[in-house]
Structure formats: C-alpha cells, structure tokens
Amino acid sequence: MNEKVHMTTALIQRDALLHNIDKIKKLTNNSHIIAIIKSNAYGHGMRDVAKILEDSVDYFGVSNVEEAHTIFLEGVKRPTISLSGFYSHKELNLASRIRLECVVHNHEQVDILEKCQIRSPIRVWMKIDTGMNRLGFSLNRATKIYNRLNECKNIVKPINIMSHFSSANNHEFRFHLFTRFQLNRFKRFIIGKEGRSSIAASSGILFWPSSHLRCVRSGIVMYGISPEIGKEGSDFGLVPAMTLKSRLIFIRQFNFGQKIGYEQSWIIEKKTYIGIVSIGYGDGYHNCHSKESWVFINGRKVPVVGPILMDMIFVDLGEKPHDQIGDEVIIWGKDLPIEKAFNGHEVSCLYRSLSQLTSRVKRRYI
Numbered sequence: 001m002n003e004k005v006h007m008t009t010a011l012i013q014r015d016a017l018l019h020n021i022d023k024i025k026k027l028t029n030n031s032h033i034i035a036i037i038k039s040n041a042y043g044h045g046m047r048d049v050a051k052i053l054e055d056s057v058d059y060f061g062v063s064n065v066e067e068a069h070t071i072f073l074e075g076v077k078r079p080t081i082s083l084s085g086f087y088s089h090k091e092l093n094l095a096s097r098i099r100l101e102c103v104v105h106n107h108e109q110v111d112i113l114e115k116c117q118i119r120s121p122i123r124v125w126m127k128i129d130t131g132m133n134r135l136g137f138s139l140n141r142a143t144k145i146y147n148r149l150n151e152c153k154n155i156v157k158p159i160n161i162m163s164h165f166s167s168a169n170n171h172e173f174r175f176h177l178f179t180r181f182q183l184n185r186f187k188r189f190i191i192g193k194e195g196r197s198s199i200a201a202s203s204g205i206l207f208w209p210s211s212h213l214r215c216v217r218s219g220i221v222m223y224g225i226s227p228e229i230g231k232e233g234s235d236f237g238l239v240p241a242m243t244l245k246s247r248l249i250f251i252r253q254f255n256f257g258q259k260i261g262y263e264q265s266w267i268i269e270k271k272t273y274i275g276i277v278s279i280g281y282g283d284g285y286h287n288c289h290s291k292e293s294w295v296f297i298n299g300r301k302v303p304v305v306g307p308i309l310m311d312m313i314f315v316d317l318g319e320k321p322h323d324q325i326g327d328e329v330i331i332w333g334k335d336l337p338i339e340k341a342f343n344g345h346e347v348s349c350l351y352r353s354l355s356q357l358t359s360r361v362k363r364r365y366i
C-alpha cells in the first residue's frame, strides 16, 4: 500500500477560521481582535493561519520575539504583540526593528527599556496582575510602573494595558465571583488611561460581555473549540477549523485474555476486533489522563483502547465490524469535535492536544 495513504493529515478549513472571527466580531460588537497564534497557532500552522486571518483581525498575539520574527520574515504585516515581551537588549532591539509590540510584565523589562538605545520607540502593553498570580505587576505597584513607562523615551504613548482571567471558563459561584473581582480591579485601574485595554480571552469573549472593553484576545474559540468543559464549539456557533485524520492499518480478532504489546502489558477483556490506527505520540496524539477517548470510523464513534504508542493507537472495532484496512479514521474535527473525542477530559487537554501536534502531521489548507 502506498505510504502516503497512511500519513496523518490535519485539514485546516479557511472558511471555518474566518467564520469564527466573524462570530467573535458579532459577539463583541466589533471589538478589536488580537488573534492568538502562539504555539504554531494551536497546532494549526502559525504562518498559514496568519496569512488566512491577516485582513480580518487587528493584531496577532504570539508567545515571544522569536515567534514574532518568524511571521515577520513570512511577510505578515499586521501589528503583532509578544505576550511575554522581550528578555534582553538584543531582543528589544529586534522587536523595535520589526515593529513588534511588547507586553511588559516585570521590572527587568522596565529597566531594559529605560537603559536601551533603540532605533525607534516601541508600543507596549503593560500587564497587570488582577488575580491570576502569573505574569504582571501587582496592583499596589502598578501606578508607579505606569508612570515610569510614561516617562520612558523608548515607548510610544499611550501605553496599553492588559490582564488575564484565571477562571472565566467556570460558572461555579466562587469562580464567578473571582472573575467579577478581577474585572472590577482591571476596570478601576484603566479609568482615565488613554491606551487600549484588554482582559478578555476566549472565555471572556463568550461569557463576560462587560469584559470586552473593545479589545479581545481570541485563542481557542477562533479555532472553533469551547473553552468550557461539557460544551462544544458548535454550542456557541463556532466551527472547528481542524480535522485530523489518519487510517486503519491493521485489523485482527482477539479473544478474552490475550495479551498485546510491549511486555504483553495490555490484556484483552472481551472477544473483539482490534484495529490499529496510524497515529501516535510521535504525531503529538495524547489522551492526557488516560480517560476515555474516541475516534470516528465509517459513521460511528469507536473507543481508543490500550496504550498509545509512538506511531499507533489501538481501537476497539467491536464484534462484527465491516471496517477494512485503509479506511479513513477521523481523530477529531468534522463528525467528531475534539471536545467529544476527549469527552470528559479537562479543557487543558484540548489545548495541549492541539498545540503538541508535531511536524510529522501534514497540514493541508482547504
């Protein structure tokens, strides 16, 4: 059989990405959109996603200067923001040269900005910590830092402000209260400040209209996936942008008690046909916590069973399957949204599964 037939492929649907952006614009009353394309655009391919979305969004958000440099070299012209800013004079110089906007979230970065000689001043997004306790200046120091940045000749004014929610995807009362608390703190800080302000990421976009503040950061929703456990992108009118598929490469009947795999570690629990699908952790396929996972073969959901190997997974095809070697297997996407493929897994598992897809997976844009 032809080798190409077995290759794991991620089909990325341009229309779905554009549709999701439209949906986000409607939801946020045409707020500015920072399209988050870090980590290879959540596995969708940073360069291509940037090209597809360039005319539809206001900014791109990437993790660091290196990612920003990559899309700059690809000729992407939209303003881009490095979400962790820069970490040295050298990186700041590069940021200035490629007109990269930088998040400033710690004192070292402020020091570098004050001391550095750069060709042209840069735009910055001062990050404040409203309760996530991750990056950002604590509120009791924030005003002082804001004033320092305002004095800095290497910065274009006005200064923009950013923060991040810790639990906006969870509707439990205590998390609801905490999100409200963060939002109130943020709003208090931005009063009277001229620059742009952004606190809403995907969950803010969907669940907290009062957090939109005319500038939102769209990550996972843009790829058509729900940030809330127990929901699917389609519940919010989103369309999954990626369909990941592979093929059945082996089928065999097993009896109760037969042992399979390395060190014969996996014991069959009932008489059934087991199929082998050509995808594994070498492609980035995980099921994070070994909870149940599913794939879609010939019109039905089929459970993933046994260990995940580097190049293959096992699926339980049942007692009398009609499947044949070479049949297409949808790992997730069309017919089986990733939220269903990893039913019951934490939302972080979806983020991880997407962003860890390796270069072995061929991306095709349709």
Ligand SMILES: *Cc1c(COP(=O)(O)O)cnc(C)c1O
Residues within 6 Å of the ligand: 036, 038, 083, 164, 201, 202, 203, 217, 218, 219, 220, 221, 227
């Ligand atoms: C990754 C990231 C986002 C996107 O988060 P989603 O939940 O995927 O929308 C937004 N803001 C920052 C600062 C991020 O690092």
